[in-house]
Amino acid sequence: MTPTLSFRRFSLPLESPLETAHGRIEQREGFLVKLTDGDAVGYGEATPLPGWTESLEACERGLEQARAVLSTEGTSRAIDTVDDRVAARHGVTLAVADLRSARDATPLYQYLGGDALVGRVPVNATISDGTPGETAEAVETAVSRGFDCCKLKVGVRPVETDIERVQQARAAAGPEVELRADANGAWTIEEAESAIEGFADYGVSILEQPLPAGALEGHAALRGRGVGIGLDEGLLEHGVDAICEAGAADAIVLKPMALGGLDIAQQISAWLRELEVTPIVTTTIDAVVARTGAVHLAAAIPDLPASGLATGELLAEDLGPDPVLFESGSAVVPQAKGLGVSGLWSE
CATH class of the missing domain: 3.30.390.10 (Enolase-like, N-terminal domain)
Incomplete structure (x- = not known):
């Protein structure tokens, strides 16, 4: 048939x-x-x-x-x-x-070649733009829910304010919680340099896409200053080879929807590991089917760091029930056969 x-x-x-x-x-x-x-x-x-x-x-x-x-x-x-x-x-x-x-x-992650059993994958909390006080409150709430990695959206406010937001986030999170920041290409090289100098004082581990996607040499110049540089939009514009030849990234964000599927994202993650660049998996504010697929992808990649998978709360409605539970800063990986989604299609 x-x-x-x-x-x-x-x-x-x-x-x-x-x-x-x-x-x-x-x-x-x-x-x-x-x-x-x-x-x-x-x-x-x-x-x-x-x-x-x-x-x-x-x-x-x-x-x-x-x-x-x-x-x-x-x-x-x-x-x-x-x-x-x-x-x-x-x-x-x-x-x-x-x-x-x-x-x-078999669960999808095992079909993709994952280990016999992966129960959980670490996820980060996403902290939207806000005042320093609002940022601290959001981080405190995330930590109380068990997240040990928080990613702050930066680049909307002046750099000095973003540094203050990071300072307040660190005070709210304590010393053990990983802090990241994502500028979505908002800064000039001078602004990025100032931000990195301030962020390094508060232990920010990765700054994603501080410069526009085209600025490969600029990103390379920002590395080695105490904060790792991650590329997101830059991957689509340049590709892995160009990024690594330029030495432009410590980490690269993989969005399966933007790359063309879980299989391509998985291939790139293996390639990055060979090049000693850290892969991070995130969604593109997807509905439940694609989000669940991204969780299975994360479960199939060994030793993946906290990734941006807890994005379902951004939607007011969804295509069906979410089979992924989020608890203690982790996504509980569905163990049903296939994706594990149900209740989606009405003929």
Whole structure:
């Protein structure tokens, strides 16, 4: 029997609008993907994000083409059809992996090659922009919930204020909690240098994307000053080889939706480890299917540091129940066969 691909569009409102370099985001729009082969079913998610992936319309066209090719030429050719549309490829490949791992009666992370049993993966708390007092309060709340890594959004306020926010965050967190910061490319080289000098005093471990994505040499120049440099947007613009040849990063953030799927993110993570660069997995404010896939990916990567997987709270609605529990600063990895998601599709 030939597998069949179905998909439907969704729109999920955010709890609060999110301001990005590419505009204001008030909802996440994408496609829930379903692959059926006899009595076996696999789910995927294709949720484009402006500035990171193809457009919603291009994603839909890609899924339509994959559906047509799948019916005549099979799964591999269907995936090839969406190679240049990363969100669509993510949706198709995740559905294939879910179906196959469910058929094998194994959790997805084991299908991806993970250890026999991974119960938990560490996650970071994301601390939104706010006043120094609001930042300290948010960090205190996160630590009380068991998080031992907090990532602060910086770059919206003056550098001096962000340094004060980090100071207050450290006071609230105590000496043992890891602090990171993410500037989303907001700073000039001079601003980044000032921020790093101040952040180093309070033990910030990683500063993500302090400069615009194009500034590879600038990021290289910021390394070795007491705070590790992480690249996020820079990965898509330059690729691993260019980043590592320039010596521009201590860590690289992997977003499966923006890279084209769990398989590609996993390949890059292994490559980074060989190059002695730390991989970190995060979502792109995805719905439950893609978020759960990212948790399985994290479970399949040995010794992964705390990653940005606790993002479901950013959505006011979701596609279905979340099978991932978050407790004591960790994501509890689903052990059901496949992804472990259910209650998603109404015919």
